[in-house]
Amino acid sequence: MSALLEVAGLAKHFPVRRGAFGLVSGHVRAVDGVDFELRAGETLAIVGESGCGKSTVGRLVLRLIEPSAGQVRFEGEDLLALSDGAMRARRQRMQVIFQDPYASLNPRMTVGAMLGEPLMLHGLAKNEAARKARVGELLDLVGLRPDHARRYPHEFSGGQRQRLAIARALAVEPKLIVADEPVSALDVSIQAQVINLMRSLQQRFGLAYIFISHDLAVVKHIADRIAVMYLGKIVETATTDELFRNPRHPYTRALLAAVPLPDPTAARERTLLEGDIPSAMNPPSGCRFHTRCTFAREACKRDEPALADDGQAHATACPYWPEFPPPAVLAEAANRDADRIRLTRLQAAFVNNQQREAS
Amino acid sequence: MTATALPDVAVRDASEENPWARAWRRLKRRKGAMVGLAVVVLFVLVAILAPWVAPYDPIATSWSLVRKPPSWAHWLGTDEVGRDILSRVIWGARASLSAGLVSVGIALGIGVPLGLLAGYAGGWIDSVLSRIVDAMLAVPFLILAIALAAFLGPSLSNAMIAIGVTATPIFVRLTRGQTLAAKVEDYVEAARAVGNPHWRIALRHVLPNIVPPLLVQASLAIAGAIIAEAALSFLGLGQQPPSPSWGSMLNSAQRFIAQAPWMAFWPGFAIFFAVLSFNLLGDGLRDALDPRHK
Numbered sequence: 032m033s034a035l036l037e038v039a040g041l042a043k044h045f046p047v048r049r050g051a052f053g054l055v056s057g058h059v060r061a062v063d064g065v066d067f068e069l070r071a072g073e074t075l076a077i078v079g080e081s082g083c084g085k086s087t088v089g090r091l092v093l094r095l096i097e098p099s100a101g102q103v104r105f106e107g108e109d110l111l112a113l114s115d116g117a118m119r120a121r122r123q124r125m126q127v128i129f130q131d132p133y134a135s136l137n138p139r140m141t142v143g144a145m146l147g148e149p150l151m152l153h154g155l156a157k158n159e160a161a162r163k164a165r166v167g168e169l170l171d172l173v174g175l176r177p178d179h180a181r182r183y184p185h186e187f188s189g190g191q192r193q194r195l196a197i198a199r200a201l202a203v204e205p206k207l208i209v210a211d212e213p214v215s216a217l218d219v220s221i222q223a224q225v226i227n228l229m230r231s232l233q234q235r236f237g238l239a240y241i242f243i244s245h246d247l248a249v250v251k252h253i254a255d256r257i258a259v260m261y262l263g264k265i266v267e268t269a270t271t272d273e274l275f276r277n278p279r280h281p282y283t284r285a286l287l288a289a290v291p292l293p294d295p296t297a298a299r300e301r302t303l304l305e306g307d308i309p310s311a312m313n314p315p316s317g318c319r320f321h322t323r324c325t326f327a328r329e330a331c332k333r334d335e336p337a338l339a340d341d342g343q344a345h346a347t348a349c350p351y352w353p354e355f356p357p358p359a360v361l362a363e364a365a366n367r368d369a370d371r372i373r374l375t376r377l378q379a380a381f382v383n384n385q386q387r388e389a390s
Numbered sequence: 391m392t393a394t395a396l397p398d399v400a401v402r403d404a405s406e407e408n409p410w411a412r413a414w415r416r417l418k419r420r421k422g423a424m425v426g427l428a429v430v431v432l433f434v435l436v437a438i439l440a441p442w443v444a445p446y447d448p449i450a451t452s453w454s455l456v457r458k459p460p461s462w463a464h465w466l467g468t469d470e471v472g473r474d475i476l477s478r479v480i481w482g483a484r485a486s487l488s489a490g491l492v493s494v495g496i497a498l499g500i501g502v503p504l505g506l507l508a509g510y511a512g513g514w515i516d517s518v519l520s521r522i523v524d525a526m527l528a529v530p531f532l533i534l535a536i537a538l539a540a541f542l543g544p545s546l547s548n549a550m551i552a553i554g555v556t557a558t559p560i561f562v563r564l565t566r567g568q569t570l571a572a573k574v575e576d577y578v579e580a581a582r583a584v585g586n587p588h589w590r591i592a593l594r595h596v597l598p599n600i601v602p603p604l605l606v607q608a609s610l611a612i613a614g615a616i617i618a619e620a621a622l623s624f625l626g627l628g629q630q631p632p633s634p635s636w637g638s639m640l641n642s643a644q645r646f647i648a649q650a651p652w653m654a655f656w657p658g659f660a661i662f663f664a665v666l667s668f669n670l671l672g673d674g675l676r677d678a679l680d681p682r683h684k
Contacts, residue, residue, distance in 0.1 A: 095579055122585035135576035139409055139598040148594075149584045183408060199584065 033107065035206060035239050036069040036092065041101035042263075043087050047312060059311045061087040063263035065101070066338070071206060074233065074240040076254035076271070078247055078286065080308050084263040085243045089209040092241065093127055094118055105207070123153045126200035130212035132192030136184035142170070142195060143180030149202040169198040173228060190221035197228065201236070209241045214249060226253055247290045251275060256344075259283045262319040263311055265338055269345040279345070279352040281324045318349070326355055413602075416678040423674020429667035437483040446474035448481040449632040457650040467652040470642060478634035479656050485635035486664060489550050489619035489628070490612040496554025497561050498608060502597075504558075505565025510573055510592045519562065526559040535618050539627040546619075546635070549628040553618045557611050564607055568600035575599075602679035609672035613665040620661050636661050 042065070044058040062084040069075050077085045090096045092103055094110055103110045105125065113121065129135035137145060146166045149155070156162035167177030173194040184192055193213060200208050210229070214222040230253060232238060244250050250257060251271060258268040259282060267280040278284045285304045306323055309315055315322050321331035328351070340346040417423050436443060446464075452472035460467045466475040508519040526534065538552035572578060573596055581595045622628035623637025631638060636657040643653035 090579075093583060095583060116587075119585045119587060122583060127580065127583040129576045129580060131576060135580050137577040137581070137595055137599070140595075141408075148581075148586070152585045196580075199580070203584070 034068040035071040035073075035106060036241075037102070037104040038068070038088075038092060039066050039102045039104075041065045041088065041091055041103065042099045043084075043091055043096065044099045057312050060263050060314060061311055062091060062098075063314075065260075065263075065265055067258055067265065067268065069207070069239050069241065071239055072233070072237045073256070074242055074254045076242040076244060076250040076257045077260055078244055078250055078257060079260035080245060082308050082311065083260045084311070085245075085260050086211050088260070089127070089211045089241060089243050093122075093125055093209055095127070120153075123149075123155075123203040124205050125207040125209070126203065126205040128193070128196050128200050128208060128210040128213045131216045132189055132196050133216070135196050136192055138184055140183075141180065142166075142182055142184070145184075145195070146170070146180070146199055146202055149199065153203055155203065165202070169202055172201065172232070173198045189217050190224060193217060193221075193225050194228065197225075197232070201232065204236065205238070207239045207241070209243070211243045212245070213242070215244065215246060222249065229253065247275075247286060259286065262308060262314050264319060264348065265346075266320065266348045267346065268338070273343075273345055277345075279347040279355075280320075280349045281326050281352075281355070282320050284355075285323075285325075320349075326351065413675075413678045417674055420674040420677060422670045423678070426667040426670025426672075426674060429663060430671055433483055433487060433664055433667070436480055437487045440480050440484055444474075444477040444480040446477040448473060448477040448634050450474075457646060457653070459650070460652055466656045467650070469639070469653050470646060470650070473632075473634075475639075475653065475656050478639055479636070479660050482629075482634040482636045482639060482657060483660065483664075485546055485623070485629045485633070486616050486619055486637075486661070489546065489553065489635075490616040490664075490668070492550045493554035493557060493615040493619070494608050494611045496551065497557035497611060498604070500555070501558040501561025502565050502604065505562040506569055506592055506597065508562065509566040509569025510588070510596065516566070520566065523559040523562045523566075526556075527563070531556055531614070532618060532621055535622065536625065536627065539622050544627045544630060546623075546629045546633075549619055549622045552622070552627075553615050556618070557615060560611070561604070561607065564603060565600065568603055569596055572596045572599050602675075606672050606676040606679065609668055609675055613668035613672070616661065616664050616668070620657075 041062055042060070043062040044060050046055045047057045047059060048054065049056040065084075065088055067075065077088060079085045087096070091098045091101075094103070098111065101111075105121065108121075110118065110121065140148075143163070143166050146169050147156070147162045150162050150165055156165050163180070166180050170177050170179055175191065175194055175198070179187075184195065187195065193216075196213075213229070214225050217225060226249065229240070233240060240253070242250060242253055247257075254271045256268060256270050257274045258265045259274075259280065260266065261282050267274070267278070267283045269277075274283065275287065278287050282304075289304070304323055309319070309322055315332075316335075317333045318324070318327075318331040318336050321327040324331065336348045336350055338346045338348040339350070417427075450473060452468075455464070455468045455472035457470055458464060458468045458472075464474050464476065466479065469475055469478070504519055508516040535549075535552050535556040538555060539549050542548035542552060569592075578591060578595050581591045586595070619628055619635065620637030620640065623635045624641045626638070626641065629635030629638050639657040640654055640661075643650070643657070647654055
């Protein structure tokens, strides 16, 4: 079966203009040669720090911004070759959910008008009554009530607004939804609700997601595969289980080390990232991560590593990964028990203290 | 787990009011704005009902009544050819208010589409339109209006056109700026992602969200246009005698300012109140429509 979406060599270089005459003084290489594939019904998560270009990838795939180079094939068709009008028609098959549900809903449109618009644009409802019925159905689908159609976005909470955004994306029955940090603006308790909603909708309608996030903990619950991005390039891709169990690229390892664990005594690798992400206007030579990499060596400053697949769908853009020590998770298992006993004792002492003070 | 099994979270119990209803509720709380609105409505009613509320024919002269001070028969006195000033002020409201409304209507009608085009399309279209606007704004408002009115020939309708065209650049600039700010909003990108054509994004998604500042500017521009009409009429480029307008009444009054000050006082008073009340209304609208104010 061929892929739903094939992306090859995708790049976006934003020109930087300076001075009175708007001369181009450089380019921000937000996305610099990205390849990936997505099958129908699959979820690919793209993770990375702020500014690594992950949101730009999402927008390029949907052609909300025009790529500088590369190819985007959707259902076998080259999207970049399409005219404006033809591209508009294709938008029925691919939709988007934005990060901030307070900004992504038009404040002067009722929910009904907002959800009815895509139906009207793509001729999906024959008349007013059919449109109304479909809007009610969509609201029901995301756990809201059909009579909410008369309301304006400001009357809803953040989580509800994100559900509205999901309903808008679903209105045209797409095959692909690009979700750009869909839960990072929401409370943690609401995040789970929205993630669960997205998962159940995926099962029901066979949706494929590109799930863009900086939060590996969230991604773990929804993604089939993960692509880790750093400074406009993918540095590692693998299935979710494989990536969490067996991270290879030093950057992936650092990201995983930064995921908070519920167990305070759990020992773990201490490869915290230092410094900021370098400027995408002037990325480091060779491997772009070498300025912050614990394992960097001389050759890294010179040679740009390619994303090499190991034959089992785990690709890493670092040729030296087999030489690195295994991640230190669970390394000091012996000490852990001692730590845990000490923690329990401390907690007990604290509770006793509180009770004494209260009485 | 299915979607319908999700907990049905109660929607915040805000009253189901649209943004305009909310703005109206907030406007009602502002005394200045409501006074302004009341005076505006009063002026508009007087202008519309002029034939019925004016006690005399505004252009009927009487040689026995030349420059009479206010009396029971003529509450505001009479002018240099014996015409009733109250009647002329009432009929003059027609010229002044219609000049204000029509010229601002012209300015909105030309300025908003051009501003929307410049802001949304960007590129060379924006550059060309913006330079023209800059050039027009470099000339003082009244000078440009006078030049245009003189070029078109003296009449009230030409004065309206002149004022309208002169007031256009400020609306182009305002609309362009607001459009630039609105078009980078997520909801505009979402509208694109849904498959809206550009014209629909501009009209349905950008325009409704930039109406509030335009409305404020329009109400302030009406005040400016009323003054401009008075100035043009004062110079003889607006309303032509014997039809009354506040500006032309001031023009004829200036020669008798010592002997018959009431001739100048009442039209001046009318201009003052009309302009003040439009300004009060505009200020109130600005506050009521600003989402940052609670």
